Amino acid sequence: MTLVLEAAALGILTGGVYALMASGLTLIFGVMRIINVGQGALVILGAYLSFAFFRSWHLDPLLTLVITMPLMFGLGVILQIVFIRPLKTDREALSVLVTYALALGIEGALGYVFTTNYVQLRAWYETASFAVFGFHITYVYVFGFLLCIAILGALFLVLYRTSFGGALRATMLNRTAAQLIGVDVDRVSAIAFGIGVATAAAGGVVFGITNAFNPGSHYDLISRLLTIIVLGGLGSLRGAIIAALIMLVTEDITAVVISPVWATFVFFVILVVVLIFRPQGLFGVRVRDRI
């Protein structure tokens, strides 16, 4: 029983990190109706940027976010303007190809600069832990979870308490109608893409402290992130958070109770059952944009 509780606690803490990585993906889908399969590669790029500052300037990995998040935001805006904005027709299908090409480009460039050897970010809190009822909770997971709450909290504030957030939500609801009432949809999309990529930097740094990674690590990541946003409901931030927690808690408990071999399978059973009853995911809305 203790082991199950420990696995659940661990699942919640690591789930926060996945929620952070998936939030950018779901936000980008919500605003632009595009599936950014490059999100995993952007997470790894974020981790490598932090690694570069960590290696050169011996900065604490979490502190590097002060530099990497604005950098990644800028990169996101540029990527949106150069690669996504020109897609005028068949955006959903074409965006998959374009962002996949982006992922391969990022992987190739990272391999060239950093080689394909595994690297890992190091900090005092990666192994330091404190005891709660005999179970040792590692600081890095707690910091990662707090970072997730802080960034997702800020994201909710922007979405629900600012005029830009209003414009962004209007674009998410109906792109054409938003344009008609004067929302600069192109600008909103570029900023939303930038925010999505900046959250990838934040997720990347925690991923990089808890996992050894190399430029090819994005393949496993993106498949997990896509599953999370499908379960949560495409475009739903709340859904992404809940789904990430469900995924990690289910997998971790299954791994300790039954076997790690069954961990992913059990999660997919939950996913299929949810989709049978709610094809739009847990918090997704049925889109009727073509009447």
Added chain:
Amino acid sequence: MRQPLSVTCLGLGLLLAACGGSSTTPGSAAPITIGVSVSLSGDFSGDGKALEQGYDLWAQDINKNGGLLGHKVTMKYVDDASSTQQVVTNYQTLITQDKVALVFGPFSSLLTIPASTVTDRYGYAFPEPAGGGPKVFTRGLHSIFFVQPAAVEDNLVSYTKWLLSLPSGQKPKSAAYATQDDPFTQPQVDKAKALLEAGGVTTASYKVYPAETTDFTPLALQVVHANADVVVLGTQEPDAVAFVKAFQQQHYNPKSLIETTGPDQGKDFADKVGAGNTEGIMVPAGWTPDAKAYGNDKFVSEFVAKYGGAPGDISADAAEAYSVGQVVDQASKKANSIENKALITALHSGTYNTVQGPMSFDSSGKPQGGVGVYIEQWQGGAAKFVYPTSVAAAKPEYPKPNWP
């Protein structure tokens, strides 16, 4: 996993650059190309790079000495992205389109098994440095040769012998096992488990996990809860690092900890877990920079001169790849031919000297009569041979010191 075009282009670019920069004495016979599928991306990319370095260094050496039986050698590498599908395509292309004269093996049993089916179909000899799982030898192929001191399943045999030889007061009572479901790691752990159980060490926990696992902490938690005296892990490098960190996080100090791969990666491993945290960790190893094996001193000094770093940083993968070249060189001289058929016949008899020690091959390509696999232990910031005692550079630390 698809092969990224960018990575392929980059690999080709590097290959061309390497070819352009070489200054070798051409042999008297026609130059030949040797084809290899290496993992330059994906799970095995670190090991793939080390193989490439080992092969390149051998090619440089052989060309300096007049070539392989007089033929100047050029290596051609193709990235397989650690994919079992891509590795098949790569060898097919190397043989049928590039018409390479010889092929050398890729990294891991996982890739060697499908690759060897293709190379055997075309009658190519397939000397390979890193595919030693039991399945490699049970498919009736006579063209494959595993160039390591012992078959993979025997890698932990020395370790179990050492544990069982401890005085009764120190002998461990229980062991916990966790391994990837990989043809390289699982057979080693399964054999160690059988031997230790036969020796009276009870199994406190045994878990097999998929190679795609990214979150290893729940697995580590189970090992911690088993609270066994000894922990035996069937790992590649990322999980080897993750387990060490998780044990530290949980303040779990087994009396002995051995991992199948990871701690043998020298500085690369120490950088990831922290140099101070490596103390006492063990790993089976067939090669060390200090070994007094055939050509090892030269290999180590040339490797450091070509790629930089210190001898302790050299991956065993590079030494294994270099050994493949040494074996083929000696076989070609013995057969007086570089024809694949003649090489296959030659390799099935006789003993070949390598930087990993002498070895010969049985009809299935399994190494025979070699020196066996040693046990290395991290002591004072470096991995040292500690068992068997005949080759040991230091005494094993037992129990393993607690985490700092």
